[in-house]
Amino acid sequence: MKQYMLIGALAAATAASTPAMADDYPNRPIEIIVPAPAGGGTDAVARMLNQYLEEELGQSAAVLNVAGGGGAIGVNQLARTKPDGYTLLSTWNSPITTVPHMQRVQYSYDTLTPIISTSQSAYTMCVSPDFPADNGEEFIAELQANPGHYTYGNDGVGGTMRLAAERIFAAFEIDARPIPFGGAGETLQNFLGGHVDIYGGSITPVLPYVEEGQAKCLLVTSAAPNEALPQASGLEELGHPELETVLWRMMLAPEGLDEERATFIADAVERAVQYPEFQEFLAGQGETLNLVRGEALRERLRQESEAIGEVLDNLGLKKH
Amino acid sequence: MFESLFHALPVALQPDSLLSLVVGTLAGILIGALPGLNPVMAIALMLPLTYGFDPIIALGLVAGIYNGSMYGGAIPAILLKIPGTPAAIATTFDGYPMTRNGQGGLALKTACWSSAVGGVVSALALMTLAPLLAKVTLAFGPAEYFWVAVFGLTSIAVLVGKDLSKGILSALLGVIVGLVGIDTLSGEERYTFGSLYLVGGFDLIIVLIGLYAIPPILEMAEKRNESYFNADSFRVSAVAGGLGLLRNYWRTWSRSSLIGVCVGILPGAGGNLAALLSYNEAKRRAPDPDSFGKGNPVGIAAAESGNSADNASAMIPSLTLGIPGNLVAALVLGALMIHGLQPGPQLFTKSPDVVFGFMWQMLLTAMLLFVLGGMVATRLFAQVLRLPTALLVPTTLVLMAIGVYTVNGNVVDLYVMLAFGLVGYLLDRLEFPLAPVVLGVLLGPMAEQNFRLAMLISQNDASVLFTRPISQGIIALLLIVLLSQLWKYHRRNARSSAAPPSGSA
Numbered sequence: 001m002k003q004y005m006l007i008g009a010l011a012a013a014t015a016a017s018t019p020a021m022a023d024d025y026p027n028r029p030i031e032i033i034v035p036a037p038a039g040g041g042t043d044a045v046a047r048m049l050n051q052y053l054e055e056e057l058g059q060s061a062a063v064l065n066v067a068g069g070g071g072a073i074g075v076n077q078l079a080r081t082k083p084d085g086y087t088l089l090s091t092w093n094s095p096i097t098t099v100p101h102m103q104r105v106q107y108s109y110d111t112l113t114p115i116i117s118t119s120q121s122a123y124t125m126c127v128s129p130d131f132p133a134d135n136g137e138e139f140i141a142e143l144q145a146n147p148g149h150y151t152y153g154n155d156g157v158g159g160t161m162r163l164a165a166e167r168i169f170a171a172f173e174i175d176a177r178p179i180p181f182g183g184a185g186e187t188l189q190n191f192l193g194g195h196v197d198i199y200g201g202s203i204t205p206v207l208p209y210v211e212e213g214q215a216k217c218l219l220v221t222s223a224a225p226n227e228a229l230p231q232a233s234g235l236e237e238l239g240h241p242e243l244e245t246v247l248w249r250m251m252l253a254p255e256g257l258d259e260e261r262a263t264f265i266a267d268a269v270e271r272a273v274q275y276p277e278f279q280e281f282l283a284g285q286g287e288t289l290n291l292v293r294g295e296a297l298r299e300r301l302r303q304e305s306e307a308i309g310e311v312l313d314n315l316g317l318k319k320h
Numbered sequence: 321m322f323e324s325l326f327h328a329l330p331v332a333l334q335p336d337s338l339l340s341l342v343v344g345t346l347a348g349i350l351i352g353a354l355p356g357l358n359p360v361m362a363i364a365l366m367l368p369l370t371y372g373f374d375p376i377i378a379l380g381l382v383a384g385i386y387n388g389s390m391y392g393g394a395i396p397a398i399l400l401k402i403p404g405t406p407a408a409i410a411t412t413f414d415g416y417p418m419t420r421n422g423q424g425g426l427a428l429k430t431a432c433w434s435s436a437v438g439g440v441v442s443a444l445a446l447m448t449l450a451p452l453l454a455k456v457t458l459a460f461g462p463a464e465y466f467w468v469a470v471f472g473l474t475s476i477a478v479l480v481g482k483d484l485s486k487g488i489l490s491a492l493l494g495v496i497v498g499l500v501g502i503d504t505l506s507g508e509e510r511y512t513f514g515s516l517y518l519v520g521g522f523d524l525i526i527v528l529i530g531l532y533a534i535p536p537i538l539e540m541a542e543k544r545n546e547s548y549f550n551a552d553s554f555r556v557s558a559v560a561g562g563l564g565l566l567r568n569y570w571r572t573w574s575r576s577s578l579i580g581v582c583v584g585i586l587p588g589a590g591g592n593l594a595a596l597l598s599y600n601e602a603k604r605r606a607p608d609p610d611s612f613g614k615g616n617p618v619g620i621a622a623a624e625s626g627n628s629a630d631n632a633s634a635m636i637p638s639l640t641l642g643i644p645g646n647l648v649a650a651l652v653l654g655a656l657m658i659h660g661l662q663p664g665p666q667l668f669t670k671s672p673d674v675v676f677g678f679m680w681q682m683l684l685t686a687m688l689l690f691v692l693g694g695m696v697a698t699r700l701f702a703q704v705l706r707l708p709t710a711l712l713v714p715t716t717l718v719l720m721a722i723g724v725y726t727v728n729g730n731v732v733d734l735y736v737m738l739a740f741g742l743v744g745y746l747l748d749r750l751e752f753p754l755a756p757v758v759l760g761v762l763l764g765p766m767a768e769q770n771f772r773l774a775m776l777i778s779q780n781d782a783s784v785l786f787t788r789p790i791s792q793g794i795i796a797l798l799l800i801v802l803l804s805q806l807w808k809y810h811r812r813n814a815r816s817s818a819a820p821p822s823g824s825a
Contacts (some may be wrong), residue, residue: 037728038364044654047368066729068520070502073730076516102507103519151777157507179776180505182588185643185650189587192641195461195777204657205642208664277371284657317507
């Protein structure tokens with residue numbers, strides 16, 4: 001009898017804390033599709049967040065890695081599921097804002113339910129210590145003065161870093177030669193070995209070399225400068241804050257998820273990212289929180305998708 | 321540096337570290353031995369569970385799974401001709417014939433000792449030469465990588481067996497499979513035929529499981545009524561002990577370990593290539609190259625010490641430069657970062673106990689293989705052969721299917737695996753060698769991509785391929801291998817034309 005009362009009290013308390021919840025969602029485990037293989041950066045962040053999200057949702061949540069097609073295969077799979085809030089997508093921006101321009105896919109930012117964005121990190125461009133420039137402005141000037149001379153390593157055709165760089169180079173009328181590598185690791189290896197002139201990639205891997213004086217980073221691809229790289233200029237400082245192109249992560253659902261459940265999930269994510277352990281983890285990955293919800297998130301996706309579509313069109317890569 | 325190295329030894333010898341090493345190694349052997357399950361997946365799933373512990377425990381588990389699975393992969397390769405991990409493909413060449421000859425016990429023991437030796441050598445290289453070898457890693461640009469890939473492709477000449485044209489066709493099939501998908505340099509789709517699935521290209525592990533693991537299963541099913549195995553040959557205790565092995569294999573072990581370490585420090589190459597190159601070199605050097613592929617234990621010694629020597633040395637670019645050499649190394653980097661340790665040049669000065677402790681752990685798990693591999697695992701797994709074929713065939717297939725499904729969570733992958741299985745079966749039946757296929761898949765795209773990258777950087781000046789000293793060194797090696805091979809052919813032909821063919825030839 002006592003037990004029943006306790007459960008009753010608990011139920012009442014839960015109901016009181018979330019008055020908007022008419023149904024008992026979630027009453028069974030949730031599946032979270034990560035459109036990247038197990039073991040990568042996206043997977044690591046998703047699994048880490050998942051630990052705290054489970055507590056906030058009050059349900060277990062299983063991560064399912066559906067890799068391939070630059071993330072498109074996983075998002076396609078999500079788009080085909082029932083919008084009941086039991087299948088969610090934890091992704092980074094490229095599969096939503098870049099890949100649909102280059103491949104045939106069965107979704108767009110318009111046909112997915114935006115829930116909430118979580119964290120983001122800028123890319124940076126770095127050069128060796130003897131490069132004749134010491135800040136963003138001089139860096140741009142040096143590149144402008146030597147068209148077709150400098151090579152910059154990047155994350156490949158359609159990679160977000162490459163697109164970030166191309167947007168900036170187009171605006172400043174710079175002609176630098178892109179050398180597409182498999183990712184930041186490969187780019188760093190070729191930069192440190194002197195095989196390319198400019199490192200283009202995420203901040204974390206190159207940070208130790210900046211501290212050692214083996215590299216100087218002169219530009220970040222976010223509007224604001226980055227604390228860890230005091231020498232690097234943000235795009236605001238260079239007069240083009242609208243060119244900001246960063247790596248960011250978000251939670252999405254299939255088209256037609258009802259608003260109550262979307263809000264419920266967004267609230268849970270917003271609480272989950274506040275765990276100090278998660279924040280510490282993010283800092284280690286060089287990422288900062290950036291919480292944008294619902295329609296504002298859709299608007300962010302729309303703007304980015306259009307800007308990237310334009311860059312890809314200029315590069316002759318836009319297919320769809 | 322050596323002071324910090326020895327300061328970290330007690331850390332690695334703590335009871336909880338030792339326990340994690342033993343658990344990790346056993347789990348690794350098991351994961352490696354089950355075809356389809358792979359160490360990367362296991363480590364990726366296990367790491368989040370260890371975030372709450374001391375980093376040295378997480379790293380101990382990683383070291384154990386990593387080294388254990390390299391040996392584990394050899395077990396089904398030897399017993400069933402099914403490589404448990406892609407790196408064990410070269411182990412099937414001689415391992416399985418030995419099993420059929422009733423020498424399964426010796427084959428397993430050779431594999432176990434060779435894995436352990438390769439692992440120990442590699443760990444010692446990691447401990448003593450890491451900063452030096454990291455410099456070598458950086459010296460390799462796209463031009464050098466191109467030559468490494470070409471060098472690997474020339475080894476097809478040694479692996480083809482009797483019919484050169486069939487061998488080349490096999491290799492080309494591999495190259496075509498490797499080309500499918502989006503070309504990373506231009507963004508163009510190649511050989512995708514409008515299929516969304518093919519846009520991402522074939523997953524190496526799925527292709528390899530299909531090609532190398534399904535044909536032996538079909539073969540087993542066909543021969544279900546014959547007495548397929550002689551289980552008595554697996555009494556491991558009947559096999560001569562370690563010192564005898566050492567006397568027989570020390571040359572092979574040192575050569576293959578050296579090859580493994582060299583391949584390991586190049587990010588992107590992998591244990592697969594290390595094993596095939598080592599096998600190749602052992603065969604080329606042997607006084608009796610024709611006995612390879614028919615059950616020569618030297619082949620196992622070469623393949624297993626080669627792939628295990630890749631392990632610890634693949635951690636060198638990862639720990640010293642922050643550039644992961646393979647997926648496991650990338651996971652180790654992730655684990656370090658979660659514990660607030662920034663990989664890169666300062667790691668050695670900022671947290672010496674963790675990084676040197678991990679190096680000791682790599683050494684200790686390699687040594688554990690002597691004990692755990694021989695005593696526990698081998699005895700246990702040899703019992704598998706006592707299972708009736710009617711049970712063994714479906715069980716293995718189901719395990720493989722589970723493993724393949726977990727790679728991408730995509731059912732289409734299973735059909736792809738089966739399709740490649742049929743291709744492999746047909747090739748086998750038509751007496752096309754399967755070994756060149758894997759080299760084509762791995763090295764064809766590697767040669768192509770790096771050639772184009774080198775041309776992009778040099779603005780189509782081909783001299784960049786020949787003017788740099790490392791490239792010149794690799795070209796010299798390549799010429800030596802090719803010319804010596806030609807010389808052998810020439811001598812054999814001269815001999816056979818001098819003496820008119822006898823009845824048996």
